[in-house]
Amino acid sequence: MKKTVSGALAAAAVVVFAASADAQTTLATQNVNATVTVGNQARITVTGGPVLFADSDPDLVNPIPAGAPVSVAARARVAPTQQLNVTVSANNAFFDAGTDTIPVTGLLWTVGGAPSFLAGAMATTETNVAQWTGPANQAGTQAYTLANSWSYAPGTWTVILRYTLSTP
């Protein structure tokens, strides 16, 4: 009889111990409300300029590669359905304004980096460099080339490229 009682006590003790190991007893609770405000933000950063094209023999080097690629970082915090465009435009139709022998349309680019970046050709109108939808941090590169021609007027010529991050 005594042996039986001892066994029952041991079993009860095991059950209690197991229950306490599985479950935590809640002693007190408290709630804290957190509020986060996320506003619209946008920034575009272009590095790598000035883009230089060295003098070259048109029969030997055509097109002329730029000395270094241009890096474009476009960041925008917008609604998930909002489309965003990075565009570029030249401030002049010709490098050699006045003599008009070197058209900016001879300036082409290929791209690297984010898939949203697009290859293209320069114009005085806005041309897409990258396009995507929703908030993002897009980074890519443009490797420029300039068509070379015997008809170009000798000299050092400059155009200004303007990059714009915008919504339609």
Next chain:
Amino acid sequence: MWLEILLVGVLLTQGPPPSGPQNATVTLSVNLGSHARLSMSSTGLVFPDADPDLVPFVAAVPAAITVTAKTRTTRNNQVLLTVQPSGDLRSGLLTIPAAMLRWTANGTGLVAGTLVTGSNQVVASWTSSGVRTGTQSFVFENRWTHPPGTYSVTLVYTLSSP
């Protein structure tokens, strides 16, 4: 808490008065129950809008929450303070993972951590009874990829013991 005093006396009603030392027994019984209280210096945290390039981690306002946990429990019993978000940060249909909120901690027993949706994260652990205070300083990981909106989430703090 209640105090119980049992007085047990022996009264002799028969026979001659005792001439030797008289004995009486007094039993004092103090019943101390388990108690716990959890309080915060603030029940609201606000993270203002900021430029992700300039402020990659936005500090909460107030910068720190003081946590006070009072517990009366069995000696050597572990007391655990955990926090669990009610879900992800939500602004209408838009959500940001609760894991974008993390904290550093100051005070004995408190540890740094990151919120995890659907999971209790340890804020502090102690043993035995006592009054403990410490601070939590929350930051919000500010990314360009967060859609604009005003997001909310409730942090549920639980003080428990095994």
